[in-house]
Amino acid sequence: MANSFYFQNLDEETLTDTRINEVLEELESYAEKEKKQVYVIDKPVSEKKYQYSYKKAIVVLVPQVKILIINFGEDSEEFDDFFNDFIEDLGYISDKYEYKSFLGRPRKWERDLIKSVSLETSDDIRSFIEENGLSGIEARKGELLISLLTGSINDIERVDGDVPTSTLEQIKRNIVLFDGEQTRFIFQHKNKDRVTIQGLAGTGKTELLLHKLKNIYVNEEDTKIFFTCFNKILAKNLKERIPDFFDFMKVGEQIKWNERLWVERSWGSQANRNSGVYSFICNHYGIPFQRYRWGLTFESVCKNALDKLNQLEEERSFEPFFDYMLIDESQDFNEAFFQLCEKVTKKQVYIAGDIFQNIYDYNSIAENKPDFLLNKVYRTDPKTLMFAHTVGFGLLERPVVRWLSDEEWEACGYNIEKEGEYYTFSREPLKRFENLDEDIISLQLSTAESDKYLDEVLWSLRDIKDKNPTVEAGDIGVVFLENHDKNYALAEELSIRIDQEFGWSSVKGYEVKAKGKDSLFISNRNNIKGLEFPFIVCITTTSLNTHTSIRNSLYMMLTRSFITSYLILSENNGDLNSKLEGAVETIMDTGKLEVKEPKPSEIMDKSKLMLEASGDKSQYEIVEDILLSFDIDDSKTKQKMHTLVNVMLKDSVDTDKIYTLINQNIGFI
Structure with a gap:
């Protein structure tokens, strides 16, 4: 599998130098071991018009480190020409994307953010990187120069200004850099x-x-x-x-x-x-x-x-x-x-x-x-993603809802350690979250009694506001898992309580089909796909079952957040709630989760899963549920879909087959 922490883009002629190749091996090893993004180039990646005749130099880009221009040749005059041309071209790119207002002119950032050196061996490269670290506003400027050289262009109006001091502002004004892959x-x-x-x-x-x-x-x-x-x-x-x-x-x-x-x-x-x-x-x-x-x-x-x-x-x-x-x-x-x-x-x-x-x-x-x-998800904290897979796949339950092969777990970005019957899962930390306050918890779990759901939601909103004084209503989404009448009644009451306590307006996604910029977003699970928030509050008012659409929706809901996901569970889950609480505590403390490997008889087979997914519902009811998830309420369109499913699938109540058929044909009807 390719090292996503490392990216290299060099001319073939440059790669003929043995010393350069030794340093490249050391840099790739450093990137993998330290889990730091490292880019090695000899010209701007995204601008093909910039070419240089000098082939004895490389440019090493590491976030929060000065741009390192390393000379392996003996002709100092040719290297000086390369160095000056490279800086001049980078200045043009900065001007093109209107970065100059924040970065200043090249003569300023060349002095503060660029370091050139002649390197004889690979022995010094690690200490060379560590000795040239950047912090504060200089680190942000350095990352913006890296973004220009690697084509990961950021909106300067979003990232401009002083170093963000709060977690929320760090996330909103984060400088995005593409990884190696x-x-x-x-x-x-x-x-x-x-x-x-x-x-x-x-x-x-x-x-x-x-x-x-x-x-x-x-x-x-x-x-x-x-x-x-x-x-x-x-x-x-x-x-x-x-x-x-x-x-x-x-x-x-x-x-x-x-x-x-x-x-x-x-x-x-x-x-x-x-x-x-x-x-x-x-x-x-x-x-x-x-x-x-x-x-x-x-x-x-x-x-x-x-x-x-x-x-x-x-x-x-x-x-x-x-x-x-x-x-x-x-x-x-x-x-x-x-x-x-x-x-x-x-x-x-x-x-x-x-x-x-x-x-x-x-x-x-x-x-x-x-x-x-x-397999690196940059929207959601890896710990939250791990828990979302845990509850989505039912890894703590027997039978488990789904179990992947080792190769499939790795394809999803998991590191696996095996000892006897036990698997220990972990994910690589991501740059987006490494600078956040240590006391930030990306996942909060609580259990509510049947008449206390709104109390738990309001507690979550207060917790968000207390920890993030600059939070705005539009930074938060509240999502109910089940499409029950009682949940719609709770949503209506929640809208009133939010206005009374916080003075915030709110929008109900199942009515307006849109996210309000200045309003707290309240929705059912059908209107959350594709949306993202710094904070998400997920509510389940019934016990979890093996219904695939329910588990998949819960997984999707939990992974909508940049900072923290709050999950409110029903007390009707019984012992499962204790297991999930233990998993959250372990994941948050260690970044790992230990799971006993299920026996083949402890993995729910697809036919049983589909049968339980459809339950006692008729084909008509299943089609109605799926059309609701597509926001289809036109009677003529519904009738055409019911006819199509009946013709193609007869009396089948296989939810997956019905969903696939509708998904494939919804664009034509």
Whole structure:
């Protein structure tokens, strides 16, 4: 597995120097051992126009350390030219992204933030790093220079100003730096027709695709690119985001929609060739377009199109049209679609998706080896993520709801120690949280009696406010797990109590479908996906069961927070609450969790899990629940979905199959 703490981007000629390679080995070892981000470059990564003839120098970038420019050559004059050119070009990049107002002119930060040295051996590199540490405002300025050199551009208006003093301000004004794996995906070329990237939710896959898109669009003139996804709504959102993203990244070129760049869903409409990948292919190559209808799967549509294109190729009348294809949310597609995209693409297809579509997706992670694996979640504290998996998978229960293979645990970012029947899990600490106050606890657990839920929620809000005096209403989300009438009544009463005690306004996500910037957000579990808050309060008013959608929703709720997640459990869980409380205490104190490995008979099999998930619900009730999670309340759309499920799945009450069918067709109905 690639070292995500280490990134290297050097010319081949530079790598012929034995001394440089010795230092590189030492730097990579240092990054892995110290769990510190280390970048080694010889020119700005994101700006291809900057090139230098001198090949005996490397630039070492470590957060909270001066930029170290190391000379391995004997010609001091050539090195001086390289050094001065590098600083001048970095100054231009700083000016381009409007960093100069905060960083000042190069002559100032060159003196304070840059260190050059000649190095004979690798023996001195560790002490050299430690001797050149930065703190306070200088450390922030140093990190911003690193962001410019590695292409991880931050909004200067967000990070400008003095060093944040409170935990909340540290999080809000955190300087984001891509890790090694993220940076490799954006800027380093893999000689493959298909490049895959997979990651846990919150690892920034869509953001990385946007950076990859920008990199291609700017550096390769006249390329034709199609950026696609399955869902029509997501495609619309992407198309709206790209102009703002290009403006932020200072892309000077005008976007040539449907000439150089297409951003649409996968299927499309026959009446508009630019409305989808499939519709464009059919129109451009003159092959039959298959309209959406009951019983017709997108997989069969793609296979038929691929057969037609293969026939054209045999007749020597076929030429790939696109240079690149970018596919987001790849878990929504099948192999036939990927092959179809490769067929019409000259250079590369980039495919990004979740390791889990949900945490009960039973496709083995080990079966699909991605080129880039993102298992470090930068939104949520690793300790909170560990507990979210613990309760989501039911690791402390028997039978467990789900158990992963060793390879799958590692793919999800876990370090595993095994002794006898016991597994000890841990996750690497992340930079985002290393500077927070030591007394900050990222997860708070409590139990409420049946008539005391609001008391516990209000206690959590007071705790947040007491520990974070600058907190605003919009920094907090409150989410109820169950879609019960009593929870909606509690939400209504909570809205009134919040106004009375804190003077805060609130919005109910299940009514407005939006997050208010200046209002506390109250929601059910169906309207929380994609949102994030410094603080989240999660409430469960019934005992936990093995219903996959319930456990998956609880996992998703807990991982919405930047700083602290509060979980209020029902007293009806009995002994399970004590086990969970013990797990939280252990994880918070040690960063580890010990779990006894379940026997095969102690792992809930899928058929039983699905049966318990559907319980006594009819197919109609299951479809209604799923449509509610998609915010679908239009009667005509509902009727079409009920008909589709009945035709395709007969009397099945398999929740997973019904959910998959609805998810695959919701964009067309």
